[in-house]
Amino acid sequence: MADSSDERKRKAARERKRLSRANAAERRNSLGLSRVEIxxxxxxxxxxxxxxxxxxxxxxxxxxxxxxxxxxxxxxxxxxxxxxxLGCCGKCKSPLPDGCEGTFQGDSECWRTRQSKELLL
Incomplete structure (x- = not known):
């Protein structure tokens, strides 16, 4: 009889935990929050x-x-x-950071050749 009671308690605890997680996820969603783990x-x-x-x-x-x-x-x-x-690229004169989208990459006047690295972290 005790085994059955213990099993019911564990099942009820699992259900409470499931509902708690669902409620927490719903709260995050309603606030526009997303969860990120690193x-x-x-x-x-x-x-x-x-x-x-x-x-x-x-x-x-x-x-x-x-x-x-x-x-x-x-x-x-x-x-x-x-x-x-940024302004415009010295080679294609297109607005940056898109510029020529790499068409002239490698050309010494193209922003993507050297200066694009300035945007890296």
Whole structure:
């Protein structure tokens, strides 16, 4: 009789956990959030832990999600500034970063030959 009761408890716990996960996913979706999981080497994770505490000006550390979100937003701003400053390609005179889309890549006057690397992280 105890085995049957234990099994019912485990089954009920599994169902509660399933519902909890479904509710959490629904909440994330309703807020427009997506979940991203990353694996970091220990040295990088140690840097993340140090920096999220060091950058917490108010004395409270950023959460890993807040810190990574802010890094992405800051990089997006920097990228937009870089794109705005590009102008046109010296070879094809087309607006950058698309330019000739690689038609003249390798030509010394083509932006893609050398300067395109400036957009890399």
């Amino acid at each position: 694996e970091l080497p220990k040295a990088v994770n140690d840097q993340l832990e140090f920096l999220r505490h060091a950058r917490g000006i108010s004395g409270e550390a950023y959460t890993p999600s807040e810190y990574i979100k802010d890094l992405i937003l800051n990089d997006a701003k920097q990228y937009q500034s870089q794109i705005a400053a």
